[in-house]
Amino acid sequence: MSNPKSESALGGQFTFPGTSLTVRRIGYGAMQLAGPGVFGPPKDPDGAVAVLREAVAAGVNHIDTADFYGPHVTNQIIRQALHPYPPELLIVTKLGARRPADGSWQSAISPKDLTDGVHDNLRNLGLDALDIVNYRAMGSIHGPKEGSIAEQVTVLADLRRKGLIRHVGLSNVTAAQVAEAQVITDVVCVQNNYNLAHREDDALIDDLARQGIAYVPFFPLGGFTPLQSSTLNDVAAVLGATPMQVALTWLLHRSPNVLLIPGTSSLAHLRENLAAGQLTLSPEIRAELDGIAAAAEANRG
Ligand SMILES: NC(=O)c1ccc[n+]([C@@H]2O[C@H](COP(=O)([O-])OP(=O)(O)OC[C@H]3O[C@@H](n4cnc5c(N)ncnc54)[C@H](OP(=O)(O)O)[C@@H]3O)[C@@H](O)[C@H]2O)c1
Numbered sequence: 612m613s614n615p616k617s618e619s620a621l622g623g624q625f626t627f628p629g630t631s632l633t634v635r636r637i638g639y640g641a642m643q644l645a646g647p648g649v650f651g652p653p654k655d656p657d658g659a660v661a662v663l664r665e666a667v668a669a670g671v672n673h674i675d676t677a678d679f680y681g682p683h684v685t686n687q688i689i690r691q692a693l694h695p696y697p698p699e700l701l702i703v704t705k706l707g708a709r710r711p712a713d714g715s716w717q718s719a720i721s722p723k724d725l726t727d728g729v730h731d732n733l734r735n736l737g738l739d740a741l742d743i744v745n746y747r748a749m750g751s752i753h754g755p756k757e758g759s760i761a762e763q764v765t766v767l768a769d770l771r772r773k774g775l776i777r778h779v780g781l782s783n784v785t786a787a788q789v790a791e792a793q794v795i796t797d798v799v800c801v802q803n804n805y806n807l808a809h810r811e812d813d814a815l816i817d818d819l820a821r822q823g824i825a826y827v828p829f830f831p832l833g834g835f836t837p838l839q840s841s842t843l844n845d846v847a848a849v850l851g852a853t854p855m856q857v858a859l860t861w862l863l864h865r866s867p868n869v870l871l872i873p874g875t876s877s878l879a880h881l882r883e884n885l886a887a888g889q890l891t892l893s894p895e896i897r898a899e900l901d902g903i904a905a906a907a908e909a910n911r912g
Contacts, residue, residue: 620670622863622888625870627799628823630778632742634701636863637888638673639666639881640829640872644688645681650714652684653876662881663692669885672699675802675827675872677747678731679719682710686735694737703800703827704732705782707747707763718749725766729775744770745780745802748788753804753830754811755785760792768796782829786815800825800870807858807900808838808907820868827870831862840903852890855880859887861900 618624622636644659646652653659666674678686689702696702706728709719719728725746732741746763750756760781770776780800781792792798801819805812805828816826832838832855840854847854855873862869873884892900 620888621885622871623867625825625868627743627778627825629797630799632701632778632799634673634870635670636870637671637859637885638675638870638872639663639671640874641674641676641685641689642680643874643876645684648714649680650710651681653688655876656688658878659688659876660692662876662878663689665878666881666885667693667697667700669882671885672697673701673703673870673872675703675705676736677705677708678728678735679708679710679716683731683735686732690735690737696738701742702736702738703743703745703780704736704741705745705747705780705802706732706767707749707782716752720749720763722762722766725763726770729770733775740774741776743778743780743799744776745782745800746792747782747802748784750783753783753834755783755788755803757785757787760784760788761795764792764795771796780825780827786818789815789819798824800827802827802829802872804828804830804834805862806831806833806838807843807861807903808833808840810904816866816869820866824868825870826866826868827872828862829872831871831873832858840907842899842903842906846896846900850890850892850896852887853883856883856887856890857892857900859884860890860892861897863888864892864897 626633706725709717767779778799779796782802803812819826843854847857
């Protein structure tokens with residue numbers, strides 16, 4: 612592994628617009644640390660703590676979470692593993708859902724739900740203020756749906772004025788919803804479903820890049836059904852890398868405002884994912900990989 616302290620480590624660095632928050636482009640998504648179905652405690656709590664500690668020791672300074680993972684479980688594991696937090700560590704959380712006792716995903720978007728969600732995150736993470744909070748719109752579950760998000764973003768902007776939130780981001784949103792939110796408050800990042808095979812946000816990524824806003828793909832490896840593609844496998848074999856590493860490196864090449872938060876509960880996968888920052892893809896290989904989305908789209912259609 613390259614020196615974790617160097618500027619080029621983990622895919623280089625990115626500074627969120629209008630902030631002093633700089634992170635390495637390869638971060639870590641903590642959702643996989645809860646139990647099966649992102650509900651309840653993990654099978655291996657010590658393993659979850661070990662993954663987080665190794666990520667930070669390797670130079671990761673951007674962790675994505677939510678208090679509704681578990682619920683509460685993932686944030687409590689982050690606190691157990693890493694508190695008191697290193698000053699350079701950015702923990703990004705999200706609001707907009709709740710998990711009742713039956714394990715279902717319900718929206719939680721009233722002003723009270725959102726305010727309670729901030730306090731749940733503060734308590735379980737052991738923080739006085741949250742650096743970045745994404746408003747996660749329910750949309751059509753793993754994709755966005757048009758409709759006003761002004762009421763919810765206004766609540767987050769109020770919580771920002773009160774000092775409980777430092778910066779606002781959005782998740783599972785359309786370009787129109789980003790524009791609507793920007794009238795209310797500054798938006799520093801957008802977290803949507805995107806990967807090598809799922810590229811509905813291509814235009815949005817380019818638009819956010821022009822504005823210096825981070826685009827943070829969720830499901831960068833395909834999520835609950837990790838990416839499967841013979842082209843990806845062939846390219847990986849030629850490069851002496853794994854398919855998941857190639858998928859992550861492709862995202863790093865996609866645009867300089869793309870930040871990675873691959874999720875894993877495995878130390879071996881964590882190491883593999885962090886090493887993706889050392890891979891480069893030639894224009895020819897990128898063109899070959901670009902064909903995967905069109906093939907996936909044809910299969911879906
Ligand atoms: N805003 C939202 O709505 C939203 C939705 C979903 C997720 N997220 C965030 O985005 C992060 C990333 O998404 P995700 O974790 O759902 O999906 P992901 O990163 O695309 O993929 C995670 C899956 O891939 C496996 N995996 C990870 N590294 C691997 C490797 N090197 N080789 C083989 N398999 C590997 C994991 O299993 P193992 O544990 O076995 O490695 C897990 O099953 C989450 O952790 C969460 O923080 C946000």
